[in-house]
Amino acid sequence: METLRIGDIKLTWLNGGVTHLDGGAMFGVVPKPLWSKKYPVNDKNQIELRTDPILVQANGLNMLIDSGIGNGKMNDKQKRNFGVAEESALVADLDTLGIGTNDIDYILMTHLHFDHACGLTKREGDAWVPVFERAEIITTQTEWNEMQNPNIRSKSTYWYENWEAIESLIRPFEDEKVITDGIKMIHTGGHSDGHAIIIIQDGGDRLIHMADIMPTHAHANVLWVLAYDDYPMTSIKAKERWMKDGLEKGSWYSFYHDAYYRAVKWDESGKEIIEELKRNR
Numbered sequence: 001m002e003t004l005r006i007g008d009i010k011l012t013w014l015n016g017g018v019t020h021l022d023g024g025a026m027f028g029v030v031p032k033p034l035w036s037k038k039y040p041v042n043d044k045n046q047i048e049l050r051t052d053p054i055l056v057q058a059n060g061l062n063m064l065i066d067s068g069i070g071n072g073k074m075n076d077k078q079k080r081n082f083g084v085a086e087e088s089a090l091v092a093d094l095d096t097l098g099i100g101t102n103d104i105d106y107i108l109m110t111h112l113h114f115d116h117a118c119g120l121t122k123r124e125g126d127a128w129v130p131v132f133e134r135a136e137i138i139t140t141q142t143e144w145n146e147m148q149n150p151n152i153r154s155k156s157t158y159w160y161e162n163w164e165a166i167e168s169l170i171r172p173f174e175d176e177k178v179i180t181d182g183i184k185m186i187h188t189g190g191h192s193d194g195h196a197i198i199i200i201q202d203g204g205d206r207l208i209h210m211a212d213i214m215p216t217h218a219h220a221n222v223l224w225v226l227a228y229d230d231y232p233m234t235s236i237k238a239k240e241r242w243m244k245d246g247l248e249k250g251s252w253y254s255f256y257h258d259a260y261y262r263a264v265k266w267d268e269s270g271k272e273i274i275e276e277l278k279r280n281r
Helices: 024-026 076-081 088-095 113-118 141-148 165-167 232-249
Strands: 005-006 009-013 019-024 046-050 054-058 061-065 106-108 120-122 126-129 136-140 170-173 176-180 181-187 197-203 204-211 253-254 261-266 273-278
Touching: 005 197, 005 204, 005 253, 009 197, 019 024, 019 141, 024 046, 054 197, 126 165, 136 141, 136 165, 136 181, 141 170, 176 197, 204 232
Parallel strands: 061 106, 106 136, 136 170, 204 253
Antiparallel strands: 005 009, 009 054, 019 046, 054 061, 120 126, 176 181, 181 197, 197 204, 253 261, 261 273
16 A cells, blocks of 8 residues: 655545546547547557545544445456456455544545445445445535436436435535644546545645546646546646646645556646555555
């Protein structure tokens, strides 16, 4: 498990499972000869995408950023379509660290698409129940509204089995929310209407978790957005703002989906990596 410290705040990447999705969909209108130079692709035109939650420990609190793809949520057809090579080992990883599911205080949900939210619930008998019994689940009000009432496009990614059992644990917010000193969520929209990013800062150290408006290091170009984005121009505007802000301040950028890097720092141009935390492969 890779770790990174932002001042006294500790981040640990956990195993939430792995998918393989079409590279063209993940890079939108960007031609394959361009994006394939920056991120490896297999003979099925798929790229490897982790779904790895980040354990954030600060001020005596245990927090998770997103929840992985869970276990037992997908049938064989879904596993094939989403290129699932392994399901989540999130709870086992936490156990290795001496942390039980009841020890998680907050789950910071950047958005509630299935590949981020499947780890929130599990099957017990005939019912779905929360995996993290007492954690408060933080997401934007916009995202929570759409999760419960998806449209014709979004119903394929907002699954009832991922929200009905945790409804009482949801703590929605508008615009911005400070979780604890040094950790803040900000509503950006873009990838989904309710999508949020997370800013982590302690002293002079700072990290921006861009979630799915920048799912991998290869998406640093502000124009390289996903075909999956519901509002691509909103994604571009959010990336412009937060890349400019972060590059000027020497911030780290962290990733949930990247199969190669956990976090990077770029130079002020945003083109050269000057510090990195690679994923152990």
